[in-house]
Structure formats: C-alpha cells, structure tokens
Amino acid sequence: MIKKQDIRxxxxxxxxxxxxxxxxxxxxxxxxxxxxxxxxxxxxxxxxNLSKTTRTMLDENFVxxxxxxxQMQRSNDGTIKNAIKLHDSLIVESVLIPTETRTTACVSSxxxxxxxxxxxxxxxxxxxxxxxxxxxxxxxxxxxKQSRLYHHHKLSNIVFMGMGEPLLNYKNVLAxxxxxxSDEGLGMSPKRITLSTVGIPKMIKKLxxxxxxxxxxxxxxxxxxxxxxxMMPINEKSNLAELLxxxxxxxxxxxxxxxxxxxxxxxxxxxxxxxNALVDYCKQVPSKVNIIEYNAIDDGEFQQAAxxxxxxxxxxxxxxxxxxxxxxxxxxxIDAACGQLANxxx
Numbered sequence: 553m554i555k556k557q558d559i560r561x562x563x564x565x566x567x568x569x570x571x572x573x574x575x576x577x578x579x580x581x582x583x584x585x586x587x588x589x590x591x592x593x594x595x596x597x598x599x600x601n602l603s604k605t606t607r608t609m610l611d612e613n614f615v616x617x618x619x620x621x622x623q624m625q626r627s628n629d630g631t632i633k634n635a636i637k638l639h640d641s642l643i644v645e646s647v648l649i650p651t652e653t654r655t656t657a658c659v660s661s662x663x664x665x666x667x668x669x670x671x672x673x674x675x676x677x678x679x680x681x682x683x684x685x686x687x688x689x690x691x692x693x694x695x696x697k698q699s700r701l702y703h704h705h706k707l708s709n710i711v712f713m714g715m716g717e718p719l720l721n722y723k724n725v726l727a728x729x730x731x732x733x734s735d736e737g738l739g740m741s742p743k744r745i746t747l748s749t750v751g752i753p754k755m756i757k758k759l760x761x762x763x764x765x766x767x768x769x770x771x772x773x774x775x776x777x778x779x780x781x782x783m784m785p786i787n788e789k790s791n792l793a794e795l796l797x798x799x800x801x802x803x804x805x806x807x808x809x810x811x812x813x814x815x816x817x818x819x820x821x822x823x824x825x826x827x828n829a830l831v832d833y834c835k836q837v838p839s840k841v842n843i844i845e846y847n848a849i850d851d852g853e854f855q856q857a858a859x860x861x862x863x864x865x866x867x868x869x870x871x872x873x874x875x876x877x878x879x880x881x882x883x884x885x886i887d888a889a890c891g892q893l894a895n896x897x898x
Contacts, residue, residue: 574609763805818855843879
C-alpha cells in the first residue's frame, strides 16, 4: 500500500503541477490551496467547488494531517488551555490568553523540549519531535475560533511561548509564520507576533539576516552568568556576552527592540546586585523588561520572590529609564500559565 503524502506539505506551485500532470487545469491547484489554508478544510469532501471525481483523486493520493482539540479547560479568568492531539497521537498544549482588549494565542513549536531549564515544567518532558508548519498554523486557527466564540472578536496576537524552543525548529516555525501572515493564509500582521527564545546567538543572527518582521523576546532571568547557568544550562554553551552580541546584531539589522522576559525568584535573583546587572545589560541594547509572575511546578526549589523584591526591580529599572511591565499570570488554576505546560489535564 502506497503511503499517502500530506497535501499541506506541497507548495501552491506543486499543487498546480499535480493537476496538470493528471490532465486537469493548473488553476485547480489554486482552488485546493485556498481550501487548505484560507478556508482550513480538513477533508477533501469539504471542498465543495471541486467535482466528485477531483475529490476522489485527491483522496487517493493525499491526506490532510490536522490537529484535534483533544481536551479544553477553561480557567476562572477566561484563559483556555487546549490539549492538542497531533496526527500521530502525540500531545502538545496551546493557550488562549484574554484581556479586556485582546486575545493572545500561546502556541507550541515542539513536542516537549530539550533545553532543561530548571524552572519550567515543559523541560521535564523529553523532546519527541518538531511540529510541522501546518500543526503550528492549526493551533492558531483553533484559538481564533475560541476567541470568536467565547470573547466575541478575532484573535489579536500570537506568542511562540508554548512547548519547545522555536529556534530549534527554525525552518518550520518561520514557514508557519509566513502562512499565518500571508493574505492566502490568516492575514495577520507580523507586528502582532512574538517569538520567544532562551537565546541561541547564531539563530538570532539568522533571524536578523532573514529580515523577519515579527518581534523577539528572550527568556533572560539573570544578567549574571553564574546565576543564569544554574537555571538555564544553555547559558554554559552561549553566555550572556555572546547573547548580547547577537541581540545587538538583531537590533542593527531590524531596528526592533528586544523584550527581556524575567522572573524574580526568592533567594536566587532577588537582590540589588541582580537588578543592577540587569540594568547594565539593558543599557547595552535597546530593550524593555517584562517581569513575569512565577508559577510553581510542584517543588520548592523555585519560589516567587517577595513583593518588595519586585518593587525594587521596577523602581530601579524605571529610575534608569528602562521600560518595565509586571505581567500577572493567567490560567494558573488549570496549569496554563507560563512555565506550566506539561500535558497535565487534571
């Protein structure tokens, strides 16, 4: 039995060629492409402007591998966490995060993660595989539908802050963003998309060289090498100086400021020395800081810092004219908050 190809792995040109080779008109490929991406058809029978013969031919040659929302949990604050089943039955998670004025999709880029950040639940899952562009795209489509259903407006923003490290799935992540922002896809503005990374210098430079139009966020959490390395083993391979050099290159190429994501933990990075180091780091590249509330992952090693420590960070950053926002976590009651995605559904 011949294994059928996933039709969404084909370009529009390849679809057009398929129809010509099978005795049909090239424009038929355009029709199918529109059904696959703009109209997000998950079966060939949904493609109602194609003849039965054409749909049968497609079914004989191709499959449409698509995601399913296997389980949905709604938080008291309106956050929605989705357990997403992939075509091979693996599970990832994605989250709809609402505010009064917008809804944000937090999407995954890998099944599991290989980076071993000590404070993150996802890091406790081994990396199984990268997500394909269509699997990332489908997460956005699903959350857009939920946004319209539960919050009565279309999806506003996308953040690549779910499971996995986006820059370790570079090709597929960029392909998904190309589809999401294309007029032949979802037509979203790249200005409303943020890619979050632990900071892989050579890949950040590649982003800049590829002239991407979306925003960049870096999970920093400390501007002191010894402290950051204890939390994030990646820092031992690419230290803060190397990361900074790549971020300066990013800004030189894109003129887009960087967002540093930063959690303050009790007894780890909650001193004046820590915030002074962050100030010095921020002054070396145009940037702003999001201080993120920590979300416990069932052990006592990492604990949320005292409010006084957060206030110290905010005061010191603001007095040095560095933009800082304190982000309160959403969806904690369903383990949907930042750092908690680990395929826990109960």
